[in-house]
Amino acid sequence: MTVLAIVEHDGGVPTAGSLQAVAVAAQVGGTGSAEAVAFGPGAELLRPRLVTAGVARLHVLEHDLLDDYSPETWGESLAQLVGQLRPDGVVAAGTDRGNELMAQAAARAGLPFAANCVAVDGGTGTSPAWQLTRARVGGLLYEDADLTASVKMLSLAAGVEVATAPSAADSHELPVEVFTPELPADFAYSRVVERAGHTTGVTLATAPVVVSGGRGVASAEGFAPLEELAELVGGAVGCSRVATNNGWRPHSDQVGQTGTRIAPDLYIACGISGATQHWVGCMNAKAILAINTDPEAPMVTRATYAVIGDVQDVLPAVIAAVRRRAGASTGRRPALT
Amino acid sequence: MDICVCVKRVPGTGSTILLTDDGMNVDTRHLGFTIGPHEECAVEEAVQIVTAHGGSVTVLTAGPPEAEEQLRYALSLGADRGVLIDTGPEELDAEQTASALTQAIRQLESGGSRFDMLLFGNESADASHYQVGIRVACALELPMVGGVKGIQIDEAAGTLDLRRDAAGGIEVYRTPLPAAVAVAEGLNLPRYPSMRGRLRAMKARLDTVEVQLEPGGLRKRGLRRPAEQGSQTVMLGTGPEAADAVADVLEELGVV
Ligand SMILES: Cc1cc2nc3c(=O)[nH]c(=O)nc-3n(C[C@H](O)[C@H](O)[C@H](O)COP(=O)(O)OP(=O)(O)OC[C@H]3O[C@@H](n4cnc5c(N)ncnc54)[C@H](O)[C@@H]3O)c2cc1C
Numbered sequence: 001m002t003v004l005a006i007v008e009h010d011g012g013v014p015t016a017g018s019l020q021a022v023a024v025a026a027q028v029g030g031t032g033s034a035e036a037v038a039f040g041p042g043a044e045l046l047r048p049r050l051v052t053a054g055v056a057r058l059h060v061l062e063h064d065l066l067d068d069y070s071p072e073t074w075g076e077s078l079a080q081l082v083g084q085l086r087p088d089g090v091v092a093a094g095t096d097r098g099n100e101l102m103a104q105a106a107a108r109a110g111l112p113f114a115a116n117c118v119a120v121d122g123g124t125g126t127s128p129a130w131q132l133t134r135a136r137v138g139g140l141l142y143e144d145a146d147l148t149a150s151v152k153m154l155s156l157a158a159g160v161e162v163a164t165a166p167s168a169a170d171s172h173e174l175p176v177e178v179f180t181p182e183l184p185a186d187f188a189y190s191r192v193v194e195r196a197g198h199t200t201g202v203t204l205a206t207a208p209v210v211v212s213g214g215r216g217v218a219s220a221e222g223f224a225p226l227e228e229l230a231e232l233v234g235g236a237v238g239c240s241r242v243a244t245n246n247g248w249r250p251h252s253d254q255v256g257q258t259g260t261r262i263a264p265d266l267y268i269a270c271g272i273s274g275a276t277q278h279w280v281g282c283m284n285a286k287a288i289l290a291i292n293t294d295p296e297a298p299m300v301t302r303a304t305y306a307v308i309g310d311v312q313d314v315l316p317a318v319i320a321a322v323r324r325r326a327g328a329s330t331g332r333r334p335a336l337t
Numbered sequence: 338m339d340i341c342v343c344v345k346r347v348p349g350t351g352s353t354i355l356l357t358d359d360g361m362n363v364d365t366r367h368l369g370f371t372i373g374p375h376e377e378c379a380v381e382e383a384v385q386i387v388t389a390h391g392g393s394v395t396v397l398t399a400g401p402p403e404a405e406e407q408l409r410y411a412l413s414l415g416a417d418r419g420v421l422i423d424t425g426p427e428e429l430d431a432e433q434t435a436s437a438l439t440q441a442i443r444q445l446e447s448g449g450s451r452f453d454m455l456l457f458g459n460e461s462a463d464a465s466h467y468q469v470g471i472r473v474a475c476a477l478e479l480p481m482v483g484g485v486k487g488i489q490i491d492e493a494a495g496t497l498d499l500r501r502d503a504a505g506g507i508e509v510y511r512t513p514l515p516a517a518v519a520v521a522e523g524l525n526l527p528r529y530p531s532m533r534g535r536l537r538a539m540k541a542r543l544d545t546v547e548v549q550l551e552p553g554g555l556r557k558r559g560l561r562r563p564a565e566q567g568s569q570t571v572m573l574g575t576g577p578e579a580a581d582a583v584a585d586v587l588e589e590l591g592v593v
Contacts, residue, residue, distance in 0.1 A: 072480055075471075096483070099467040100484075104475065104481075107468065107471050113431070113468055113555075114555050116465065137465060140354060141560055143464075143560055144559050145557050146558060148554045155467075190499065193498065193511045197505055232593070233592050233593055251523030258522040275350075275351060305571045306570050307575070307583060308572070314576060314580070317578075321581050322587060322593050326593065
């Protein structure tokens with residue numbers, strides 16, 4: 001068996017998700033079956049890391065049009081490589097780009113594609129299908145499915161833990177094969193014309209604490225205490241879709257299925273009921289504190305901690321308590337005015 | 338600009354997802370239906386583009402006959418024409434959905450006029466296959482960018498500038514027209530339907546298109562809910578009096 005793993009990399013450093021893809025390729029195909037596919041400049045620098053990950057061969061896709069990512073040129077190139085190698089399967093990390101690339105390649109090669117798998121079984125050989133489980137709705141629901149195709153194309157849901165392949169300790173030279181796709185001169189594709197980094201600082205995706213508000217916060221101004229508490233604990237402000245739709249917060253603050261999925265140490269949900277589409281965005285938090293007037297709200301019953309009450313009463317008191325303690329621990333006393 | 342927006346009828350699930358007894362589908366007996374937020378933004382964007390540049394908005398869906406409700410919703414937001422591909426009650430796989438949409442778009446374009454733009458949601462809210470728009474675009478030989486949160490049209494140059502989030506920032510793609518785009522929520526703030534829009538949508542005549550479908554290579558065996566680590570909620574109190582208990586927890590968790 002041969003199973004290809006797509007390796008996304010930054011100048012020769014593979015992403016964690018790509019190493020998961022390599023591990024799954026090796027697991028499904030058996031020892032010596034995993035081969036890596038990488039695009040772009042610096043791909044050859046991957047060799048040492050891929051050897052220890054148990055990869056048997058590295059395919060590097062080279063073409064003038066492949067130096068920078070483009071969904072159509074990369075997808076077409078992968079489809080051509082798959083057409084030439086006819087592997088048993090192709091595995092990629094289920095990142096935005098990974099899913100886009102795989103869907104492009106599958107569509108062009110006329111193959112099915114299973115996105116965001118959480119488990120894969122290559123079967124015994126008697127059944128041509130691979131049995132897999134894929135995440136729907138951001139992981140709230142699992143779909144068990146059979147994938148039948150001459151080449152099985154799949155991606156792995158973010159955060160799936162796979163036992164890594166037995167590390168091949170010998171540092172043999174990893175064979176590299178260069179593949180140059182044919183891209184017609186009139187090929188219609190999208191090219192990157194601009195890239196910009198976000199301003200640095202605490203972001204919703206990486207903040208250790210997220211103070212989030214929903215309908216119960218009632219207005220844009222109502223978010224003031226949430227911002228104050230977030231600032232106090234070095235966190236970020238989040239929100240539910242109701243807050244976004246009412247124009248109280250920008251969509252970049254939205255937590256959930258169609259917002260950002262986060263995993264902070266603590267998620268403080270203020271006036272948020274806990275609809276599935278919101279829950280899927282915060283369920284990976286290590287701890288959840290719900291502040292809600294309704295003791296029966298799903299967010300309250302699923303949270304680690306809960307306070308029953310009005311956000312606008314509870315938060316100012318919490319902020320005062322935190323400030324008091326911060327003052328006490330640094331030896332400062334609140335000013336006597 | 339003639340734009341075709343593809344939307345899907347999906348259940349608006351509440352606080353838990355219940356499954357049918359055979360485990361094959363979401364139990365929708367007590368649920369309302371909607372189009373996904375990404376698709377709401379797609380419809381809104383199409384209406385805004387056509388308002389600014391002229392043209393028409395066609396909304397297309399493959400699904401059960403009841404998906405008419407979602408077409409009418411899109412019409413109430415300002416779309417001009419609704420087209421239903423009646424594919425019956427069974428859930429389609431991603432290849433089937435893409436094939437249905439492709440066949441329908443070919444039929445709609447058979448009069449000779451092509452759509453300048455196809456808009457999709459980035460992924461469907463229920464099945465989340467992340468590929469239907471891409472498959473349609475490939476079949477129709479259109480360039481395609483996904484996850485788009487900003488569209489700028491340069492009509493003179495015949496190009497689109499498409500902004501999306503990327504690791505740690507944003508990236509902008511330039512794409513020749515005609516093109517396909519899969520959009521994500523955050524692209525715009527969709528309007529609520531006006532009373533006039535609702536009335537117009539109620540009375541509108543919908544078109545139907547028929548297609549032939551073959552099953553694809555990914556076959557669903559069943560759905561299930563992953564095990565939840567059900568923990569007991571620790572009640573910290575009621576109202577402002579709970580503040581000290583909250584501060585204790587914040588200290589315990591090491592966040593203050
Ligand atoms: C396909 C799809 C995708 C979606 N994606 C997302 C998503 O990404 N993110 C998201 O958030 N939603 C999403 N939604 C919407 C989701 O279904 C809910 O409608 C939304 O999360 C509800 O927001 P909420 O909890 O703020 O409002 P509500 O459900 O109205 O809850 C408000 C809560 O506030 C409490 N409350 C009221 N007043 C107070 C007060 N003064 N103090 C304290 N508590 C108070 C109430 O008891 C209630 O529990 C999606 C929906 C669909 C169909």
